[in-house]
Amino acid sequence: xxxxxxxxxxxxxxxxxxxxxxxxxxxxxxxxxxxxxxxxxxxxxxxxxxxxxxxxxxxxxxxxxxxxxxxxxxxxxxxxxxxxxxxxxxxxxxxxxxxxxxxxxxxxxxxxxxxxxxxxxxxxxxxxxxxxxxxxxxxxxxxxxxxxxxxxxxxxxxxxxxxxxxxxxxxxxxxxxxxxxxxxxxxxxxxxxxxxxxxxxxxxxxxxxxxxxxxxxxxxxxxxxxxxxxxxxxxxxxxxxxxxxxxxxxxxxxxxxxxxxxxxxxxxxxxxxxxxxxxxxxxxxxxxxxxxxxxxxxxxxxxxxxxxxxxxxxxxxxxxxxxxxxxxxxxxxxxxxxxxxxxxxxxxxxxxxxxxxxxxxxxxxxxxxxxxxxxxxxxxxxxxxxxxxxxxxxxxxxxxxxxxxxxxxxxxxxxxxxxxxxxxxxxxx
Numbered sequence: 001x002x003x004x005x006x007x008x009x010x011x012x013x014x015x016x017x018x019x020x021x022x023x024x025x026x027x028x029x030x031x032x033x034x035x036x037x038x039x040x041x042x043x044x045x046x047x048x049x050x051x052x053x054x055x056x057x058x059x060x061x062x063x064x065x066x067x068x069x070x071x072x073x074x075x076x077x078x079x080x081x082x083x084x085x086x087x088x089x090x091x092x093x094x095x096x097x098x099x100x101x102x103x104x105x106x107x108x109x110x111x112x113x114x115x116x117x118x119x120x121x122x123x124x125x126x127x128x129x130x131x132x133x134x135x136x137x138x139x140x141x142x143x144x145x146x147x148x149x150x151x152x153x154x155x156x157x158x159x160x161x162x163x164x165x166x167x168x169x170x171x172x173x174x175x176x177x178x179x180x181x182x183x184x185x186x187x188x189x190x191x192x193x194x195x196x197x198x199x200x201x202x203x204x205x206x207x208x209x210x211x212x213x214x215x216x217x218x219x220x221x222x223x224x225x226x227x228x229x230x231x232x233x234x235x236x237x238x239x240x241x242x243x244x245x246x247x248x249x250x251x252x253x254x255x256x257x258x259x260x261x262x263x264x265x266x267x268x269x270x271x272x273x274x275x276x277x278x279x280x281x282x283x284x285x286x287x288x289x290x291x292x293x294x295x296x297x298x299x300x301x302x303x304x305x306x307x308x309x310x311x312x313x314x315x316x317x318x319x320x321x322x323x324x325x326x327x328x329x330x331x332x333x334x335x336x337x338x339x340x341x342x343x344x345x346x347x348x349x350x351x352x353x354x355x356x357x358x359x360x361x362x363x364x365x366x367x368x369x370x371x372x373x374x375x376x377x378x379x380x381x382x383x384x385x386x387x388x389x390x391x392x393x394x395x396x397x398x399x400x401x402x403x404x405x406x407x408x409x410x411x412x413x414x415x416x417x418x419x420x421x422x423x424x425x426x427x428x429x
Contacts, residue, residue, distance in 0.1 A: 004408070005372055006380065012099050019092035023239075026085035027232055033082075034229045037222075038276035040067055048073065070215045071207045079204070083197055090189035093239075097182060101126065101175055106318060107369055111172040125170060126179060133163065133183045134190040141195075141224070149223060153230070153265075160184065160261055164254035173248035174241070174358060180257050181238030184231050191224040229272070233264030245358035252298040259298075263291050315365045322368035325410070327403040332367050334399060335374060338390040375404035 040052030046066065053066040101109045105119045109126065117125070137156060145152045163183055167176035199217035206213040237260045241247040247256055270284040315323050322328065342349045343361040359373065360366045367374065377384040378392065379400035385392060 003380070003405075005376055005404075008099075009376060012096070015092055015095050015099065019089060019096055022085055022088040022092060023236075026089045027236070029082050029085060030225070030229050030232055034226070034272065035275040036065060037067065038272055070213045070218055071203050075204065075207050081197070081200075083192060086189050086192040090185060093182065093185060097126070097178070101178065109171055109175045111170070111175075112316060115170045117170065122171070126175075129163070129167075129179065130183055130186045133159070134187050137187050138190070138194070146220075146223070149226070153227070156227075157258075157261060161254075161258045164257040168254040173250065173253040176253055177238050177241040177248045177257055181235050181241075184235050184238070188228045188231055188235070191228055195224045196221040230265050230268050231261075233267055234261045237264065243357065245354050245356070246296075246299040249354065249358040250299050250301075252301065256295050256298050259291050259295050263288055263295075266291070313363050313365065315368065319365055319368040322371055322407065323364050325403070325407050327399070327406065328364075328368070331374075331400055331403045332364055334392075334396045335361050335367050335378075338385060338392045338396065339374075339378065341390070342385075371404060371407070375400060379404060 036054055039054050041054065043053050046053060049068050049070060049072060051067045051069045053064060056063045056065065102123050105122045109122045110117050110119070136159065140146075140152060140155060145155065160180065160183075164176065164180050167179045167183075171179060199221045202217050203213040234257075238257060241257075247253065250256070266284045266288045270281055273279055273281050340360075340362045341347065342352045343355050343359050345355065345360055345362060347353065347355060359370060361370060361374070379397050382388060382397070
């Protein structure tokens with residue numbers, strides 16, 4: 001049988017690839033249409049109902065683009081809808097959330113030092129919080145605050161800060177960052193699915209049936225689209241944050257995430273102002289630099305705190321079957337000798353200040369926790385150590401491979417104690 005860990009790792013890779021591709025398409029269309037909308041200008045030959053036009057040049061040709069605030073006098077034969085980029089991005093992201101954080105809850109989602117959640121409790125909080133976020137946001141938008149966009153955005157920012165803090169109280173720092181990104185992305189996709197697309201369908205149907213469309217539907221859709229535009233850059237940061245322990249491996253992760261939203265809004269404000277030809281607000285870059293310096297400071301301040309090595313050495317009950325398995329001691333010695341100089345709470349390899357990706361392999365508990373990652377990265381592949389800088393011989397890789405496969409073949413609970421392959425593989429991507 002094809003190795004389950006390898007197969008699921010490739011499945012996770014395919015889903016991640018799809019997620020990145022569709023996210024690029026969605027973000028690209030969002031940036032383009034907001035820039036286009038802000039750049040529209042009046043012209044003497046505009047047809048009735050047209051708000052403005054924009055001339056653009058690309059790919060050796062010229063484009064004349066006109067926008068109708070409500071709808072043209074009659075429907076064109078072909079109309080392109082921009083929706084699947086958003087839907088596919090969210091669906092593939094949800095699949096990744098399940099593959100990595102739900103199936104690997106005990107590795108990446110649950111922080112036993114914060115709250116000793118069961119797997120199902122953690123999954124319930126993970127999934128339920130995403131739905132709650134959209135419901136709360138939608139309620140605010142449909143309230144009188146919907147007519148006050150700036151106030152609404154400030155309240156949304158407060159909600160995001162509270163969620164960042166809340167996620168950080170129950171999940172690992174890495175999961176907290178990712179879930180805040182998923183929380184925000186859910187709002188963005190729900191805007192498309194529940195508000196923007198239905199409103200556009202109402203306008204199209206009215207036009208097809210000979211009625212005059214109500215302009216309010218277009219205004220509502222534009223407000224939600226603008227929200228999505230300003231939320232895009234923070235979501236990108238949060239989705240990439242799992243590659244950077246300095247972003248998530250700190251007590252201040254929730255503050256860093258909160259500041260990232262301000263950073264993203266400032267950057268979008270600069271470009272949106274330029275696209276609207278309303279000035280050149282250079283001050284936004286100065287403010288962004290100050291916030292970024294603050295983020296760097298917050299990321300490093302807790303690093304000097306002492307480590308309770310006695311507590312670190314304690315093996316959680318669910319990992320005992322792995323630690324007590326036959327051959328684990330030999331594998332642990334290999335990992336400690338070849339990997340732990342970097343993957344350590346206090347790395348000793350020159351130039352490495354913090355464990356790469358936040359993955360530590362300096363205790364039996366941590367080695368057992370990342371057993372599948374060790375197998376995939378240093379057993380069946382030569383991904384780790386990078387460039388084989390510690391000269392790991394083929395015999396050591398074969399030892400890891402034999403031990404892991406033997407452990408996989410043993411009955412529960414040893415097999416259940418291993419993290420899901422797709423989740424573990426991401427530990428050292």
